[in-house]
Amino acid sequence: MPLPTMDAADTIICGPVGRVMRRGLRAAVCLFMLSVIGSLAEAQAPNLESYALRELDLIAIQVYDEPDLSKEQRIDGSGAVRMGLIGTVELAGLTLEEAEDKLEQLYVAERYLRDPQISIEVRQYAPLYVHVFGQVGRAGRVQLEGEDLRMPLLDVISAVGGFSGLAKSDAVRITRTDENGTETVVTVNAEALINGKAPNIPPEFLTLQPGDVVFVPERLF
Numbered sequence: 001m002p003l004p005t006m007d008a009a010d011t012i013i014c015g016p017v018g019r020v021m022r023r024g025l026r027a028a029v030c031l032f033m034l035s036v037i038g039s040l041a042e043a044q045a046p047n048l049e050s051y052a053l054r055e056l057d058l059i060a061i062q063v064y065d066e067p068d069l070s071k072e073q074r075i076d077g078s079g080a081v082r083m084g085l086i087g088t089v090e091l092a093g094l095t096l097e098e099a100e101d102k103l104e105q106l107y108v109a110e111r112y113l114r115d116p117q118i119s120i121e122v123r124q125y126a127p128l129y130v131h132v133f134g135q136v137g138r139a140g141r142v143q144l145e146g147e148d149l150r151m152p153l154l155d156v157i158s159a160v161g162g163f164s165g166l167a168k169s170d171a172v173r174i175t176r177t178d179e180n181g182t183e184t185v186v187t188v189n190a191e192a193l194i195n196g197k198a199p200n201i202p203p204e205f206l207t208l209q210p211g212d213v214v215f216v217p218e219r220l221f
Helices: 023-043 096-109 153-159 190-194
Strands: 011-013 058-063 071-074 080-083 087-090 118-124 128-134 140-144 172-177 183-188 213-216
Touching (some): 058 080, 087 096, 128 153, 153 172, 153 190, 153 213
Parallel strands (some): 011 140, 128 213
Antiparallel strands (some): 058 118, 128 140, 172 183, 172 213
C-alpha cells in the first residue's frame, strides 16, 4: 500500500500511555505526556533477555580492560557494527547476551583476546512508526518507543490530535503487512473501545505495531 511522502515535521512521538480518554481530552493528555516521556521510559525498563537488536539501534559495547576496543555506535542498515581488530560483525536479530557471546567468541577465535568480557547496552532504540491518515487532528506518523514497540489504537489516535469532527470513528481501518508482503485489513469500532467494549476483531489488532497503517474515514451525513 503506497504511503504519502512525509518529512520529519510529520513525525509525532508519543510513548505507550495506558489510559482510555474521552475524545476531547486525548490531545491535551498526549501533549502533557511528551514532557514526561523521558522519565516514563526510564521507569519502564525493557526486557533485556528477549530484546533482539535491530538496524539503527545505538549501542554501547564495553570490552573489559580494553578501552581502545570499547565504543558506542549505531548498528548500520545491514545489521552490523565495526569492531577493532575483528572488523565488521552482524548483530541485528541477536539478543544482547547472544551478541556479547558472538563478539567474545570472535576475539578468542582470532586470537586477539584470551578471555574477553564484553557487555552491550542499548542507548537508543531505532525509530519505528505507525502511519495515520484520514479524519484525525494531524495525519502523520507516530514513533513507537521502548522495547515493546506496541501501542493501543486509542493512544495512537491521541498522538495525532484525536478524531476530527467528520471522523467515522466506528469504522477505523488498520492495514498490517507481514514479512511475506501479505496485507491484512481489519475494521475497528473505536467508539466501542472508548466505551470500554471489546470490538469483534482479532486480539492482535487491539495494539498497533511498527509498519501498521491506520485510516479514519469521513462520516457520511
